[in-house]
Amino acid sequence: MIVGSMTEGNIGFDAGPPGYPVSFDVERQLSDRNRLTVAFRIILAIPHVVLVGGAIIGFGFSWWSTGGAVGTAAGAMAVIAWFGVVFVAVHPRGLWDFAAFYLRWRSRSVPYLMLLRDEYPPFGEGSYPTSFAVSWPDVPRNRLSVGLRIFFVIPHLIVLIFLNLAWVVTSIVAWFAILFTGSYPGGLYDFAVGVMRWDLRVEAYLLLMRDEYPPFRLAD
Numbered sequence: 001m002i003v004g005s006m007t008e009g010n011i012g013f014d015a016g017p018p019g020y021p022v023s024f025d026v027e028r029q030l031s032d033r034n035r036l037t038v039a040f041r042i043i044l045a046i047p048h049v050v051l052v053g054g055a056i057i058g059f060g061f062s063w064w065s066t067g068g069a070v071g072t073a074a075g076a077m078a079v080i081a082w083f084g085v086v087f088v089a090v091h092p093r094g095l096w097d098f099a100a101f102y103l104r105w106r107s108r109s110v111p112y113l114m115l116l117r118d119e120y121p122p123f124g125e126g127s128y129p130t131s132f133a134v135s136w137p138d139v140p141r142n143r144l145s146v147g148l149r150i151f152f153v154i155p156h157l158i159v160l161i162f163l164n165l166a167w168v169v170t171s172i173v174a175w176f177a178i179l180f181t182g183s184y185p186g187g188l189y190d191f192a193v194g195v196m197r198w199d200l201r202v203e204a205y206l207l208l209m210r211d212e213y214p215p216f217r218l219a220d
Helices: 035-039 045-052 067-087 093-115 145-146 152-179 186-206
Strands: 022-026 130-132
Touching: 035 093, 035 152, 045 093, 067 093, 067 145, 093 130, 093 186, 130 186, 152 186
Parallel strands: none
Antiparallel strands: 022 130
């Protein structure tokens, strides 16, 4: 994985390398789907949704936020980390590791909720046919970028509102397609994976895990 440099420059954020240091992918499962679990997927996924949220990006400060209970804790830890990075240039490793734990869990539970895989995801850590990776920023942090992070991320959040709404619509179409044909349309599948990838990159940026500005793209 390529890791870009992060400096105390005067631009406020780093453009980042061609390969962004947050990656996500799903092992494709288009055919031979489990129609019974797909039919009741939204019910089966409730325990995970309560803990780490649903498809819409976000962590918050209430248990009903889109990040779930664990995401709420990760958001609170990001606030603490914000003070640490801005004022003493230190991101406590334990807080960073918890955010990574939360995002790894989301990278398994949301694909299940949104019909990308049929295997029931583990609670917390465990093997699953998805991959998510984010590397620890082992170079000096960009304090200006961290200090103004909530403003810098606004363009992404606006775009993701529309992308996630489209993802919900395509997932409903895929739900009917799987129930009637047993297959998830390939084009809709690739779009869903791309939106999930974009969501995770931006959420890692919001949680202060990296300083490179996320790219505006669905591809890895």
